[in-house]
Amino acid sequence: MGFDQYHEPASELPDEIRTFARLCASLTEEAEAIGWYEQRISVEPDREARAIMRDAQGEEFKHFSMDLEFLLRRTPLWREIAEGILFQEGDIVEHGEEAEEEATEEEAARGAPLAGSESLGIGSLRGSAP
Amino acid sequence: MSHLLREHAPITEAGWKLLDSEAEERLKPALAARRLVDFAGPHGWEHSATKLGRTDELESAGEEVGARQRRVLPLVELRAPFTVPRSELEDADRGAEDVDLGGLDQAARRIAGAENSAVFHGLSGAGIAGISEASPHDPITLGEDCERYPTHVAKAVDSLRAVGIDAPYGLALGPEAHTRVLETSEHGGYPMLEHLRKILGGPIVWAPAVQGGAVVSMRGGDFLFESGQDLSIGYESHDAETVQLYLEESFNFLAATPEAAVALSP
Numbered sequence: 006m007g008f009d010q011y012h013e014p015a016s017e018l019p020d021e022i023r024t025f026a027r028l029c030a031s032l033t034e035e036a037e038a039i040g041w042y043e044q045r046i047s048v049e050p051d052r053e054a055r056a057i058m059r060d061a062q063g064e065e066f067k068h069f070s071m072d073l074e075f076l077l078r079r080t081p082l083w084r085e086i087a088e089g090i091l092f093q094e095g096d097i098v099e100h101g102e103e104a105e106e107e108a109t110e111e112e113a114a115r116g117a118p119l120a121g122s123e124s125l126g127i128g129s130l131r132g133s134a135p
Numbered sequence: 136m137s138h139l140l141r142e143h144a145p146i147t148e149a150g151w152k153l154l155d156s157e158a159e160e161r162l163k164p165a166l167a168a169r170r171l172v173d174f175a176g177p178h179g180w181e182h183s184a185t186k187l188g189r190t191d192e193l194e195s196a197g198e199e200v201g202a203r204q205r206r207v208l209p210l211v212e213l214r215a216p217f218t219v220p221r222s223e224l225e226d227a228d229r230g231a232e233d234v235d236l237g238g239l240d241q242a243a244r245r246i247a248g249a250e251n252s253a254v255f256h257g258l259s260g261a262g263i264a265g266i267s268e269a270s271p272h273d274p275i276t277l278g279e280d281c282e283r284y285p286t287h288v289a290k291a292v293d294s295l296r297a298v299g300i301d302a303p304y305g306l307a308l309g310p311e312a313h314t315r316v317l318e319t320s321e322h323g324g325y326p327m328l329e330h331l332r333k334i335l336g337g338p339i340v341w342a343p344a345v346q347g348g349a350v351v352s353m354r355g356g357d358f359l360f361e362s363g364q365d366l367s368i369g370y371e372s373h374d375a376e377t378v379q380l381y382l383e384e385s386f387n388f389l390a391a392t393p394e395a396a397v398a399l400s401p
Contacts, residue, residue, distance in 0.1 A: 123139055124367040125159045129174035130166055131353075 025079060028072050035069035038062075082108055138180060139369035144378055146370075150224045154368055157236050158243055158382060162366060165247035167342035168254035168388075169360065171305040171351050172266075176362035176386075184209045185361050185387045208387055210363045211261045213249050216371065216381040217242035224378070239380075246366070246382045248344030254360065254388050255307060255345045266349050266358060267398035269390040274398040277347055281315040285330050291350035291397035292334060300352045300395045303337035308348040309401065313341045348399040357395035361387040 010030035015023060042062035049055045077084040089104025090097065141151065176182070184207035196202035217238035227234045252258075257265030267274070272294050275287045292304055308316060316339065319327040331339055337353045351358065363385030371379040390396075 123137055123141055124177065124365040125155055125162070127159060127162060127166065127169070127366055128177070128362075130163060130169040131171070131174070133163075133170070 021079075025076065028075050032069060032072040032076065035065050035072060038065045039069060139367055139383070141368070141370050144370035144380070145221065145373055146224060146378060147228055149228055151368075153224075153227050153234065154219070154236070154239060154380070157239055158366070158368055161240050161243035162247050162382075164341070165244060165251070165343050167251045167307050167340045167345065170338060170340045171307060171353060172254065172358035172360050172388075173355055174360050174362065177365040178361070178363050180364040180385065182210060182363040182385070185389060187389075208262055208389065210361075210385045210387050211253065211258060211263065212383065212385045213246055214381050214383045215242040215246040215249075216379060218377045218379055220377055221373070221375070239382075242382050244343065246384070250384070250386070251307075251342050252344045253386075254358075255342065255349055263388050264390055264393075265388070266351060266390055266393075266396045267347075269393035270349070270396045270398050271394050272397045274347075274400045277312055277399050277401060279315070281312075281319045281327060284312075284316060284319075284327065285334060287399065288331055288350060289334050291399065294397050295350065295352060295395065298394050300357075300392070301354050302335075303353045304335045305337040305351050305353045306331060306335055306339045306348060307342040307345055307351065308339065308399075309345040310341065310343055312348055312399075312401070313339075347401040350397045350399065352392070352395035354395075357390075357392035359389045359391060361389070363387075 010026045011018065011023070012026075018026070039062060042058050042065065046055050046058050046062070049058065077087055085108035086101075086104045089107065090100045093100050144151075146154070187206045187208055189206045190203035191206060193202035193204055219236065219238055223231075223234050223236070253261075253263055253265065255265050255267050257263050257268050272291075275291055277284065277287055288306060292302075295304065316327050316331065328339060335350070342348065364383065366382060366384045369381050369383050371381055373379060
């Protein structure tokens, strides 16, 4: 049994981080399987075999999407950035840059300093206790 | 390394943690404007101006070629210097709990007051119009009779409703007026603070360096504080006895809907 999904000693990792890492590994495997099926289907001359592999690839689409949704639910900043990119018309790179900037700014406004910043991270105080 | 040059200071990691946490603790209660207005950013130290979406017409740039120049509002930089004795930082590293950071505390009060003042009273040299001076409503005089405050605040709320500015509303009060409110119970012992909260539907905020106060719409989109670099501690210099540091920020303030606030004069 491999434990390659852990980059740090598993015994030192909190439970939720181990679960997160397992799902990240699962997401990677589903994406790889989608790619493999795509290659196999493109070279398979037998129509019936191709239909079976398309059906199997559909399963991988489902698994990939479920893994992704799980990870996004557990990672608000990732979800916020993904919302600005996924299922949007237009330039993907542009959406990516905008989504990242907006999401990190919003997070900074909630008190998290910008990446690399040395500020006190005070941001907005609306709604905070007097 | 950022322009704050923190790495050059003779301060340990634990020392920086202590200074940052003391500054945050002192600043948060005093930053009144941030409790009431919209906050955008921080956009970083390099962010220099806020776009206004407006232009100035220029003389023709050529035959049958029109020219306009974009208008922007440049950000303001505030810096409050302070000194920390090196012996105090050394004691903090030894685990002392009663470290004297009086210089930092005073600088925090000064810069928070300057931020509040810029937002509520403006900063004319920087082109920032404050909430109180931008408001087209007649200011309401608070006076010293605190029992009259609910009447004044209700009148301000009525003025806002009359021009279509909806609840919730927040109330910023300068230190004197705020203390009066805290000390006062109305007939029957009902705290003045609670009565005012019910009228406003929003918070009552202690606002150091604000003269009088203001009733401000909190529905969003009316007042914008745009932060470049949020409040940070930077390093200036040091000698054998002391370290010279400063609190610094860059920001802008825009009253997009000036009629969404009523000024309360002292």
